[in-house]
Amino acid sequence: MAKARAIIKRRKSVQNIKKITRTMELIATARYRKAQERATEAAAFTRKIGEIVKDLGGATGEVSHPLLSTREPVRRCRLLVITSNRGLAGGYNGNVLRLAARRLVELEAEGIEPILDISGKRGVAFIKFRGLKAETVYTHFDDRPKYDEVEAVAESYAKMYMNGEIDRFEVAYTRFISVSRQEAKLTTLLPMSSAQLTMAGATVAKKGAAAPEPEPRSGEQIPYEFLPDARSILDEIVPIAYKAQLFKCFLDSAVSEQIARMIAMKGATENADEMIKGLTMQYNRARQSQITRELAEIIGGAAALE
Amino acid sequence: MATVDSSKTRSGAPRGAASQMRCQVITPEKTLMDAEVTFVAVPLIDGEMGILPGRAPVVARLGFGELRYDRAGAPRERLYVDGGFLQIRDNQISVLTNRALSLTDLTADSARAELERALAISPTTPEQFAERDRAVARARAQLRLAEAKGSL
Numbered sequence A: 001m002a003k004a005r006a007i008i009k010r011r012k013s014v015q016n017i018k019k020i021t022r023t024m025e026l027i028a029t030a031r032y033r034k035a036q037e038r039a040t041e042a043a044a045f046t047r048k049i050g051e052i053v054k055d056l057g058g059a060t061g062e063v064s065h066p067l068l069s070t071r072e073p074v075r076r077c078r079l080l081v082i083t084s085n086r087g088l089a090g091g092y093n094g095n096v097l098r099l100a101a102r103r104l105v106e107l108e109a110e111g112i113e114p115i116l117d118i119s120g121k122r123g124v125a126f127i128k129f130r131g132l133k134a135e136t137v138y139t140h141f142d143d144r145p146k147y148d149e150v151e152a153v154a155e156s157y158a159k160m161y162m163n164g165e166i167d168r169f170e171v172a173y174t175r176f177i178s179v180s181r182q183e184a185k186l187t188t189l190l191p192m193s194s195a196q197l198t199m200a201g202a203t204v205a206k207k208g209a210a211a212p213e214p215e216p217r218s219g220e221q222i223p224y225e226f227l228p229d230a231r232s233i234l235d236e237i238v239p240i241a242y243k244a245q246l247f248k249c250f251l252d253s254a255v256s257e258q259i260a261r262m263i264a265m266k267g268a269t270e271n272a273d274e275m276i277k278g279l280t281m282q283y284n285r286a287r288q289s290q291i292t293r294e295l296a297e298i299i300g301g302a303a304a305l306e
Numbered sequence B: 001m002a003t004v005d006s007s008k009t010r011s012g013a014p015r016g017a018a019s020q021m022r023c024q025v026i027t028p029e030k031t032l033m034d035a036e037v038t039f040v041a042v043p044l045i046d047g048e049m050g051i052l053p054g055r056a057p058v059v060a061r062l063g064f065g066e067l068r069y070d071r072a073g074a075p076r077e078r079l080y081v082d083g084g085f086l087q088i089r090d091n092q093i094s095v096l097t098n099r100a101l102s103l104t105d106l107t108a109d110s111a112r113a114e115l116e117r118a119l120a121i122s123p124t125t126p127e128q129f130a131e132r133d134r135a136v137a138r139a140r141a142q143l144r145l146a147e148a149k150g151s152l
Helices: A002-060 A092-109 A121-130 A147-163 A194-201 A230-305 B108-120 B126-149
Strands: A076-082 A113-119 A136-138 A168-178 A181-190 A225-227 B021-026 B031-037 B039-044 B047-051 B058-070 B077-089 B092-096 B100-102
Touching: A002 A194, A002 A230, A002 B021, A002 B058, A002 B077, A002 B092, A076 A092, A076 A147, A076 A230, A092 A113, A092 A121, A092 A168, A092 A181, A092 A230, A113 A121, A147 A168, A147 A181, A147 A230, A168 A230, A181 A230, A194 A230, A230 B058, A230 B077, B031 B058, B039 B077, B058 B126, B077 B126, B108 B126
Parallel strands: A076 A113, A076 A168, A113 A136, A225 B058, B021 B092
Antiparallel strands: A168 A181, B021 B031, B039 B047, B039 B058, B058 B077, B077 B092, B077 B100
16 A cells, blocks of 8 residues: 555645645735736826826927936946746746846946846845845835835936946836736836837736827827926926836836736646646556455465365 | 816816816826816915816926815815926816825824924035925925814
8 A cells, every 4th residue: 555655645745735826826816916906007107297298398399307318438337137026936037037147248248337236035046146246135125016115216226327326227127018928128217218208108008997098189289388497397307207117117027927926826736736637547546456466365365275 | 097088078068168177196106086176276386376177288397285176065175295297288187296195194293303304414515405405395395284284
C-alpha cells in the first residue's frame, strides 16, 4: 500500500495548492476591478488637462517651460522601474525588468550615465541578483497608488531636472492596453514633449465608460477668456500634466499587475486540476495492481496447499 | 466622466435660456462632485469669481480657498480647493484641483500648524521664495476657512 499512499499524500498537497491559487485568482480579480475603476476615474483629470492645454495652445503659440526644454548633450539619465511588491504574477515583473536592463546597457553604450530607481520589492531583488545598484527604492506603492505619494516622487525628479542634476527622466512600466494585453513600456517623462501634454485622451478607458468627448467644432476656436493670462496658466499646468502622467504610469502598472496575477493564478489552478486528475488515475492503477497482486498471492498460496 | 450634449443642459432646456449649469470638481484620483448647479463661486488666483448659468467661456488659474455652490432647492455647499484650474464652456464648469476637501475635514489647529511650518522656512533662492509664499497662502486660506466654519 506504500506507493498508493504516497500518491494520495501528493494529491492532497496539490489540492491544497489549488485552493490557494484559486483564492489568489479571486483576490486578484477583485483588486483588478478596483484598480481599473481608479484608473478610469483618474482618466477624467488627464483628459481635462489635455483639453485645457489644447485650448491654451491656440492662444499662446509655441509652448516653453523648463520641464519641456530638451538638453544636449544628455549626460545623466534617471530610470525609474515600476515593479510589484509581490510575486506570483507571471511575466509581469520579468518583462519590465528585462526592458529596464536592456535600456541600461543601451544608455551606457550611448555614453550616458544611468541612475537607477526602483519601485517594488521584486525589482529590488532583481537588481541585487544582477549586482546593480539602485539610487532610490520605493516600496510603499501597492495596488492603490495615492496621488499625494506619487506627487512627492514626481516633484523630487522635477527638482533634479531643473537643477541640472539629471538631463532626462525615463520610466519603465507596464502599460495597460486591454484586459488581454499589457506591455512593458519605456517612456520619457522629462523633458516632456508637447505631444505628451495634449495626449491626455489615450488613458485607461473602460469599454464604453468614457466615450470620447465630442470635439468642440474643430477649426472654430472657442473664444476663451484667460484669467490672469494664458502664459501663466500654462506655466502652472505643465508640472501638473507631468505629475498626472507619472501617476498614470503607476495606475497602469497597478492594473497590469493584478491582471498578470489573475492570469497566472488561473493557469496555476488549471494545472493543479490536471495534475489532480493524473494523480487520481495513478492512484487507482496502483491500488488495482496491489489488489491483483494480493489475489495472485492468495491463489498461489491456495494452489500450494492442494 | 459622462459626456453631455453640449447644445442642451440636462434638463432639456435650450442653451442660453438655461437656469442651471453643470459643475464638476475633478481631482487626479477621481471626480469628486458632478451636479447641476444654479450658482458657483470659485477662488481664482487673484480673487473670487461668481458664476451664473450662461457664463462666457473661461480658462483660469485657481488659488487656495473656498468653492461654494448652490443647487436648486438645496442649501449652499462648500468645499476647500487647493489650487488648480477652472474651465467653463457650454454651460459646463470643470474645476481641476490637486486636492479638494469638505470643510468638515479642515481643522484650525492643523492649518495653524501648517502656517507655522510655512513661515519657518527661510528661503535663499527665488524658487524657494515662491514655494514659501505658496505654502503661506495655502495655510492662511485653510486657516481662514477653518475659523469661519464655526460662525456659519
